Amino acid sequence: MATQQTQLLARTLLTPAVALLFIxxxxxxxxxxxxxxxxxxxLDPGSESFVGLENFRYFxxxxxFLASLQNTLVxxxxxxxxxxxxxxxxxxxxxxxxxxxxIVRLMVIAPFFVMPTVSAxxxxxxxxxxxxxxxxxxxxxxxxxxxxxxNDAPLFAVILIISWQWLPFATLILLTALxxxxxxxxxxxxxxxxxxxxxxxxxxxxxxxxxxxxVILIETIFLLTVFAEIFVTTGGGPGLQTxxxxxLIYSQALIQYDVGSASAGGLVAVVLANIVAFFLVRIVGxxxxx
Amino acid sequence: xxxxxLQGVQKSFGPVHIIKGADLDIADGSFVVFVGPSGCGKTTLxxxxxxxxxVTGGAILIDGRxxxxxxxxxxxxxxxxxxxALYPHMSVRGNIAFGLKMAGIAKDEINRKVEAAxxxxxxxxxxxxxxxxxxxGQRQRVAIGRAIVREPKAFLFDEPLSNLDAALRVQMRLEVxxxxxQLGTTAIYVTHDQVEAMTMADKIVVLNGxxxxxxxxxxxxxxxxxxxxxxxxxxxxxxxxxxxxxxKQQGAATIGVRPEHLKVERDGQGGWHGTVSxxxxxxxxxxxxxxxxxxxxxxxxxxxxxxxxxxDKVSLIPDPARIHRFDDSGKSIHx
Numbered sequence: 001m002a003t004q005q006t007q008l009l010a011r012t013l014l015t016p017a018v019a020l021l022f023i024x025x026x027x028x029x030x031x032x033x034x035x036x037x038x039x040x041x042x043l044d045p046g047s048e049s050f051v052g053l054e055n056f057r058y059f060x061x062x063x064x065f066l067a068s069l070q071n072t073l074v075x076x077x078x079x080x081x082x083x084x085x086x087x088x089x090x091x092x093x094x095x096x097x098x099x100x101x102x103i104v105r106l107m108v109i110a111p112f113f114v115m116p117t118v119s120a121x122x123x124x125x126x127x128x129x130x131x132x133x134x135x136x137x138x139x140x141x142x143x144x145x146x147x148x149x150x151n152d153a154p155l156f157a158v159i160l161i162i163s164w165q166w167l168p169f170a171t172l173i174l175l176t177a178l179x180x181x182x183x184x185x186x187x188x189x190x191x192x193x194x195x196x197x198x199x200x201x202x203x204x205x206x207x208x209x210x211x212x213x214x215v216i217l218i219e220t221i222f223l224l225t226v227f228a229e230i231f232v233t234t235g236g237g238p239g240l241q242t243x244x245x246x247x248l249i250y251s252q253a254l255i256q257y258d259v260g261s262a263s264a265g266g267l268v269a270v271v272l273a274n275i276v277a278f279f280l281v282r283i284v285g286x287x288x289x290x
Numbered sequence: 291x292x293x294x295x296l297q298g299v300q301k302s303f304g305p306v307h308i309i310k311g312a313d314l315d316i317a318d319g320s321f322v323v324f325v326g327p328s329g330c331g332k333t334t335l336x337x338x339x340x341x342x343x344x345v346t347g348g349a350i351l352i353d354g355r356x357x358x359x360x361x362x363x364x365x366x367x368x369x370x371x372x373x374x375a376l377y378p379h380m381s382v383r384g385n386i387a388f389g390l391k392m393a394g395i396a397k398d399e400i401n402r403k404v405e406a407a408x409x410x411x412x413x414x415x416x417x418x419x420x421x422x423x424x425x426x427g428q429r430q431r432v433a434i435g436r437a438i439v440r441e442p443k444a445f446l447f448d449e450p451l452s453n454l455d456a457a458l459r460v461q462m463r464l465e466v467x468x469x470x471x472q473l474g475t476t477a478i479y480v481t482h483d484q485v486e487a488m489t490m491a492d493k494i495v496v497l498n499g500x501x502x503x504x505x506x507x508x509x510x511x512x513x514x515x516x517x518x519x520x521x522x523x524x525x526x527x528x529x530x531x532x533x534x535x536x537x538k539q540q541g542a543a544t545i546g547v548r549p550e551h552l553k554v555e556r557d558g559q560g561g562w563h564g565t566v567s568x569x570x571x572x573x574x575x576x577x578x579x580x581x582x583x584x585x586x587x588x589x590x591x592x593x594x595x596x597x598x599x600x601x602d603k604v605s606l607i608p609d610p611a612r613i614h615r616f617d618d619s620g621k622s623i624h625x
């Protein structure tokens with residue numbers, strides 16, 4: 001019963017948690033805002049001075065910014081496309097009744113549990129290495145030259161690694177959605193004379209619209225801030241070819257020791273993420289309305 | 291044409307025999323109801339006819355052609371599901387048109403047929419709505435619309451009214467019966483509700499434990515039940531069964547009398563004496579649950595109001611012409 005007393009009690013009890021969360025969020029944000037207005041270089045301590053919006057001008061006009069913005073969008077878009085286009089058929093396969101399915105499911109989900117740094121190292125040194133990697137060995141079997149992934153197609157290599165990590169997530173969400181598809185609807189379609197392909201197009205795919213939206217929204221949040229995979233494999237290079245916004249901010253702060261510019265970059269990233277989220281919710285969010 | 295014949299149809303799931311050999315002849319244009327307690331195999335039998343399950347043995351003939359190896363869509367049947375199974379993201383029009391679209395029929399012909407079906411079912415104002423914007427009864431009509439638009443050889447109904455409230459169920463029952471008579475299409479209808487079975491059917495199939503207990507018109511089943519199971523299942527309230535000496539006097543192991551064939555007399559002479567334990571007054575009828583000592587609990591139905599209360603002594607006089615007799619194995623004994 002929501003009497004005034006219980007409301008007061010609820011508020012009182014919630015206050016510490018809410019206050020802590022608020023402080024947790026507002027202190028870093030306020031500090032970032034403050035640093036963004038300073039000339040603040042770690043190599044030049046004691047020289048901090050107020051520079052207004054100079055850091056923002058510097059960050060936004062840096063040619064590295066546009067390059068890394070493009071890389072970020074390409075990376076997010078490609079990984080989303082790969083995980084959904086492969087995730088749907090994979091989920092359909094895992095929805096079939098076959099022997100040993102629980103083991104297969106477990107193995108399919110496994111990549112998601114591997115730490116990003118570990119999986120990036122495995123891909124870099126065991127799979128994609130041009131001399132000792134598995135892919136090079138396979139290429140040699142067919143008499144082909146080995147591909148030096150991180151030099152010849154660095155962004156594509158990073159996209160592959162991240163897609164491998166996120167494919168299980170998409171598959172899992174889509175699989176649970178498939179399992180909630182009403183069996184009688186499929187049977188009704190069968191009685192209506194729909195072929196397997198028509199059933200997929202007219203019944204299954206529309207049913208998956210909502211989980212696909214969920215996958216897109218959640219993956220986007222995490223993919224905008226991909227860092228470990230890039231740090232471990234390419235270090236943003238060669239040149240700026242695999243530098244995304246998150247890595248650019250890192251390199252501003254801890255390679256160039258420019259805290260002011262990195263703070264400005266961080267705030268720009270927050271704004272960009274909100275813009276992406278805004279359009280995303282506009283485009284796919286209506287699928288979430290019941 | 292829609293003549294359906296089952297010849298020794300069997301179905302097992304692993305070691306479990308769901309249908310233990312069903313033989314049935316369903317005439318073209320008739321309305322046949324499968325009725326039985328839950329787990330009796332009535333829905334399985336319907337799904338076998340539809341082709342949604344494969345038969346383990348026997349043959350299913352539609353218009354003389356064995357269809358056991360024919361996929362569901364090619365059997366020329368259409369089905370109304372218990373959950374309606376409407377396609378949630380399609381409009382009513384899309385739902386009704388889907389089967390025709392899959393059959394590759396021209397657009398304007400689809401439109402003509404969909405609109406005709408919608409008009410028959412009073413769905414025209416709702417054609418562009420989504421299923422979730424419709425009431426239960428309207429969804430039911432869309433499911434029926436989807437079935438009739440394909441002009442099938444037979445309709446298969448799988449407990450289609452069980453999700454509706456009581457008043458709507460009575461109304462839809464009438465609508466379905468009227469529609470079937472108007473179209474003259476064979477219909478097979480599965481239900482566990484014997485009132486639905488009695489009111490809708492031309493012929494009833496009573497199933498129990500995967501076997502057909504009796505196949506006949508509603509009144510045949512009521513007046514001449516083939517065995518104890520059918521006698522107990524058809525009719526509401528249930529038939530009274532009496533065993534022991536009273537039955538032996540009639541040359542039977544068990545005798546059965548329907549509640550409506552017991553004459554109730556206050557402190558009367560003859561018949562079976564007992565004490566009223568519960569009296570239900572419906573106005574139109576009075577149901578009496580009478581503790582009749584050696585005969586056990588008996589139910590009696592009196593047409594109209596009878597001012598009796600728990601504890602009152604009554605005597606129940608069975609109509610001698612309406613006593614059903616059953617032998618040791620539960621089969622009916624006909625004089």
